[in-house]
Amino acid sequence: xxxxxxxAFETLEAIFQDKAYSNLKLNEVLKANELSRADKNLLTxxxxxxxxxxxxxxxxLKPFVQTRIKGWMRHLLWMSxxxxxxxxxxxxxxxxxxxxxxxxxxxGLHNSKVINGILRNMMRSELPNPADIKDDKQRISIMYxxxxxxxxxxxxxxxxxxxxxxxxxxxxxxxxxVRVNLTRKSVAQAIQQLQDEGYTAVQDSDIEYCLHVSGxxxxxxxxxxxxxxxxxxxxxxxVAQILDPTEGENILDACSAPGGxxxxxxxxxxxxxxxxxxxxxxxKIELIEHNIRKLRLKNVTTFQHDATKPYQKTYDKILVDAPxxxxxxxxxxxxxxxxxxxxxxxxxxxxxxxxMNNVKDSVKPxxxxxxxxxxxxxxxxxxxxxxxxxQNKDFEFEPFLHPRTKEEVKTLQILPQDFDSDGFFITKIRxxxxx
Numbered sequence: 001x002x003x004x005x006x007x008a009f010e011t012l013e014a015i016f017q018d019k020a021y022s023n024l025k026l027n028e029v030l031k032a033n034e035l036s037r038a039d040k041n042l043l044t045x046x047x048x049x050x051x052x053x054x055x056x057x058x059x060x061l062k063p064f065v066q067t068r069i070k071g072w073m074r075h076l077l078w079m080s081x082x083x084x085x086x087x088x089x090x091x092x093x094x095x096x097x098x099x100x101x102x103x104x105x106x107x108g109l110h111n112s113k114v115i116n117g118i119l120r121n122m123m124r125s126e127l128p129n130p131a132d133i134k135d136d137k138q139r140i141s142i143m144y145x146x147x148x149x150x151x152x153x154x155x156x157x158x159x160x161x162x163x164x165x166x167x168x169x170x171x172x173x174x175x176x177x178v179r180v181n182l183t184r185k186s187v188a189q190a191i192q193q194l195q196d197e198g199y200t201a202v203q204d205s206d207i208e209y210c211l212h213v214s215g216x217x218x219x220x221x222x223x224x225x226x227x228x229x230x231x232x233x234x235x236x237x238x239v240a241q242i243l244d245p246t247e248g249e250n251i252l253d254a255c256s257a258p259g260g261x262x263x264x265x266x267x268x269x270x271x272x273x274x275x276x277x278x279x280x281x282x283x284k285i286e287l288i289e290h291n292i293r294k295l296r297l298k299n300v301t302t303f304q305h306d307a308t309k310p311y312q313k314t315y316d317k318i319l320v321d322a323p324x325x326x327x328x329x330x331x332x333x334x335x336x337x338x339x340x341x342x343x344x345x346x347x348x349x350x351x352x353x354x355x356m357n358n359v360k361d362s363v364k365p366x367x368x369x370x371x372x373x374x375x376x377x378x379x380x381x382x383x384x385x386x387x388x389x390x391q392n393k394d395f396e397f398e399p400f401l402h403p404r405t406k407e408e409v410k411t412l413q414i415l416p417q418d419f420d421s422d423g424f425f426i427t428k429i430r431x432x433x434x435x
Contacts, residue, residue, distance in 0.1 A: 004039045005079070005098045006105075008046035012075050015051060015335055022051055022335050037216075050075075050082045052171055052334040055145040057081045059130060064122045073111060076102055080119055085127075092123050136160050140167055147337055150327065157378045162415070166376065166423070169416040174331040176218045177421070178229035179237055179260075180209040181295050183267050185228050187211070193223045206403050206419065207237050227294040232260045235328070235414045235424035236374070239321060240264040242400050242412070242426050243370045249273045249316040254307040254359050257281065259288030259300075261321055266292075266300045276315070278305035307355045311362040317370070318363050322352045324373035324380050328423025331416065345379055352384045360392060365434045368398050372426045376415060381425035385411065389429065398430040 011029050014020040026047055030040060050057065057078040069077075080099045083090045096119045103112035133139035137155060141148040144167035154163040178201075180190040187209055194201040194213060199221065204210035211229065223229045240261050245251060245268045253262040253275060262277035269275070277288050277300055288302050305311070307320070325345055326336045356371065363369055371388075373380050389395055397410040404419075411427040 003098070003101075004035070004043050005046065006102055007033060008043050008050075009076055009079055009102050011043070011047050012050055012079060013072060015047075016075055017071065019339070022047065022333060045087070046079055046082065048173075048334060049086060050079045052330075053082055053086070053145045054078060054338065055147070056130060056142060057085075057145075059142050060085065060122070060127050061118075063128065064118050064125070069114065070107065070111070072106060073103065073115060076106075076115060077118060080115075081122070084119075084123065096120065096123075140164050144168055144171060145337075146170070149342055150337060150340075153377065153379075158415075165417050166415055169420075170330040170334075170337075172331060172416075172420075174233075174422075175420065176213040177204070177232065177234050177237075178211050178213055178218055178224070179232045179264060179267075180211060180229055181227055181267055182209055183270060184296065190223060190228055193228060194218075194221060197221050197223065204234060207234065207241065210234050210237055225294075227296060230260060230263065230291070230295065232264070233329075233332075234419055234421040236260060236422065237264065238403055238412070238414070238424065239319065239370060239372045239426055240268060241403065242428055243317055243319055243368075244400075245269045245273065245317065247272045251275045252311065252315040252318045252359070252362065253277045254305075254318060254320050254355065255279065255322060256288055256302070257284030259291045259302075261319060262288065262300055263291055263295055263297060265319070266297045267295070269299060271299060273299060275300045277302045278307065280304070280306045308351070308358050310358065314362050314364045314367075316364060316367050318359050318367070319370050319372070320355055320359055321372045321374075322355055322380075322384075324348055324352070324375040325377055327375045327377055328414075328416070328425075329374045331422065345377055349379055349384060352380060353387060356384070356388045357391070360388075360395065360431070363431050365431050368428055368430045369395075370426065370428050372424060374422055374424055376413065376423040376425070381413060381427075382411060385427050385429070394432050395429045396432060398428040400428050 007029055011025055014025050015022050060081050061077055076099055080095050083095045100112045100116045103115040130142040133142055137151050141151045146167045180187050191201045199213050199215040201211045201213050218224055245265045251265055256262045256277035257279040259277055262275050266275045279285055282304050285302050285304050292300050325340045325348055330337055371385055399408045399410055402409045414424040416423050
């Protein structure tokens with residue numbers, strides 16, 4: 001069996017070098033290797049920690065690299081510095097020895113000596129302190145490892161103080177939240193089942209069927225495998241809540257994969273009405289169908305469909321959980337912040353508007369569309385919906401209650417610190433009745 005740090009390094013290489021998704025790659029590595037609980041935890045910590053802190057780690061490393069080094073060496077050094085700076089229980093000599101051994105195997109004796117020299121020099125020196133950086137945007141970028149263009153966008157929209165809180169909360173470890181499948185068991189029964197399996201499960205204060213679960217990974221539980229609960233972030237659950245599925249309604253989830261919101265909508269319909277769950281990718285349809293079968297839902301149909309192309313029928317309600325930059329889910333997928341650019345945001349805005357301008361024809365007069373994203377980029381959120389309403393005078397905002405304050409709102413921008421959950425945007429619009 002490979003050493004945990006070697007596995008972590010190889011996983012990081014796949015993510016940084018080959019653009020693999022951190023959650024998928026890590027799951028693949030965990031499944032392929034028989035590791036103890038402690039080793040699984042360490043592997044996860046090393047991978048996510050290094051990705052989350054990449055910009056900060058490079059800031060610490062920079063003064064100690066005098067010559068050009070290979071990409072893999074930089075990745076290995078980041079992982080080593082992460083342990084040195086953020087993990088208390090790993091002795092300095094163990095960090096150096098492990099890094100040297102990995103370097104020896106990967107790049108030979110010369111490269112291992114370079115790694116050894118850099119790490120020893122760094123551990124003997126005082127590291128630069130990002131808190132000393134005078135420029136606010138630069139300091140936030142370096143301290144919280146957030147690309148500077150994102151920090152600039154957020155400061156413009158939210159101000160420096162809120163931006164710093166957002167960036168800080170994106171580094172926090174996400175808790176485990178699950179949605180109880182009320183078509184199968186009550187909330188009390190689901191809590192009891194999880195407790196019987198050795199978990200701690202606490203009911204959420206804003207969503208009755210949302211549980212906060214601690215203990216082992218909940219994906220290993222019988223409750224999850226049997227479809228009694230589904231893993232879903234609390235912010236994501238608010239979307240179907242605000243859609244407010246009502247008995248007997250015909251509902252479309254236009255960008256459905258992996259199907260969490262479609263299944264939640266079907267559960268809230270409680271066996272009545274119907275949900276059509278569509279996605280552009282065939283392999284993702286299989287993923288939605290897997291979830292439907294596991295949850296034993298009878299009122300959901302899936303089919304492959306491009307949401308920018310006309311649908312053949314009309315619906316009472318439509319959910320557009322639009323393709324987006326994902327900058328609200330950085331706790332779960334930290335590599336996203338390094339992949340996006342202002343240019344990719346512009347292209348996404350075009351796609352989001354194209355989808356909205358297509359599905360509008362499939363909602364009945366008097367029917368509603370809920371538009372949501374898992375990002376906190378204003379361009380993809382308020383900008384898209386106000387542009388759409390300006391172009392489509394037969395639609396108007398349908399105010400809804402803020403899930404916590406119970407005040408009437410037209411749009412809901414959830415920041416990660418608001419509910420200790422993902423960043424999300426949700427709004428609801430209604431097609432005016434024909435006169």
